[in-house]
Amino acid sequence: MTTTEPISLDPTRTAVANVHWQHDIVTAHGAFAPFFAESVRRHGVIDTTRGLVETFRTAGALVAWARAAFQPGYPELILNTGLNHAIKDLGALIDGSPGAQIIPELTPGDDEPVVSHPGTSAFPNTALDAILRRRQIDTVLFTGVATNVTVEGTARDAVNLGYNVILVSDACAAATDEAHEATLATFSLLGKVASGADIQRALQRHTDGQDATLTASPALA
Incomplete structure (x- = not known):
């Protein structure tokens, strides 16, 4: 489903939440590299997200970060899903380890909140x-990996909590392009889907004192 409803962006009331930009998840040497690293690289989502974050900072908007992090032995991890078993089997995302750190290209600012969580939201x-x-x-707005797991899980919770939600289509990635595109198509029933460039233009128009609206791209049907 494609929406042409305009999206108003006031940077004082808008936040970008960046989900799981961690070494173990998105880099070529991370524990989950076989799943996500190639897609992240091929689609250039780190650079897109970095540009979006810098624009939000310039506009004075809130930039927030979410990371998965576990204590040694995974006492807080419930082994009721294949994903959770994989985390434990791979020894991934131990709090304080290099793999759990957010990548340097997207280092949170000193005043930007970082929340840690064990689940898919x-x-x-x-x-x-x-x-x-x-x-x-x-x-x-949401960026991150994987589009169809924690990005979607967190975005759906945001909808249920009453927020207006936008998935930034080219600042997210999944293990397959098909999974990524399916999530974008489904989420258009719940919120909005827009590109990083469209978001940046809307914020710039607001900064310039113009009507900060954008329309989700028909290509995201």
Whole structure:
């Protein structure tokens, strides 16, 4: 489903939430490299996300980060999914390890909140919702990996919490292009899908005092 409804972006009420930009997940030497590294590289999503983050910072908007992190032995990990078994079997995402660190290209700023969580959404048992509400945020954009797992899981929770949600199509990646595109198509029923360039243009128009609206691309049907 494609929407042509305009999206208004006020940087004082908009946040970008960056999900799982961690070594173990997105780099060629990470524990999950066989799943995600090639797609991340081929689609250039790190550079797209970096440009978007820099634009949000310049606009004075909230930039937030979510990471998966576990204690040694994984006491908080519930082994009820194949993904969770894979995390434990690979010894991935141990808190304090290099693999759990956010990649240097996307280093959070000193004043940017970082929440850690064990599941497929960054909202349960974290301060993310409180952080957004304290800043009176009503619109949240999402970048990250994987589009069809924690990005989607967190975005769906954001919808259920009452936020207006936008998935940034070219600032996310999944193990396969088919999985990525399927999530974008499904999520258009719940929120919006737009490109990083469109988001940047909307923020710039707002900064210039113009009507900060954008329309999701028909190509994302």
